[in-house]
Amino acid sequence: MGVREKNAWAMLLIAIAGVTGYLTLLAVNLDRGSLSEVGYQPLMLWTIGLGITAGIIVHITLSIRAGLAGESQDADERDLQIERFGTNVGQAFLVIGGLAGLLMALAEWDWFWIANALYFGFVLSAILEGVAEVVAYRRGVPW
């Protein structure tokens, strides 16, 4: 497995872990009735922050390991094609999330729902992008 494919797997797993962690913390706090005290904002911000940090650390670690093993880290034409495919697939959810947030804001919904719609737009986009890339690496780009 090349370094780019490993990165795609890592980003996918981090996105899944992030959203699972966020939903779990949200459910626990809702259950305890402490969500109004704690607020969803720190949970969301911590999850996003930890996800970004984990992504950077994993990326650096994989790059160092590939460098030590003498593996090429440059993207070739197949890597770029798979990356484009992943971005195209993930883009749909980014638009859906943004549009949902916009409509909720126009309808003057609670900020909780607007923030979560945008958050899930980003997360689902990242997950779908990751799945598309991993599948494309394994089975090829469908065109």
Add this chain to the structure above:
Amino acid sequence: MVKPTTITNRIRALRFEHGEMTQAELGKQIGMTRQTVIAIEQSRYSPSLETAFRIAQVFGVPLDHVFQYN
């Protein structure tokens, strides 16, 4: 309706005819990763025309000796 087409190749055979060239060596010569060479060999990825010509050039054969369009 357009009939599905497949591009097959003889890269594996050509590598062995050329001193059992490894996939990594071929990849280095054409500027691709070993994983991409594997994907091309297994027909999971159709390379660009430029890459296809580069592969043929490495083996010193015409393009249609490497790739076949069915």
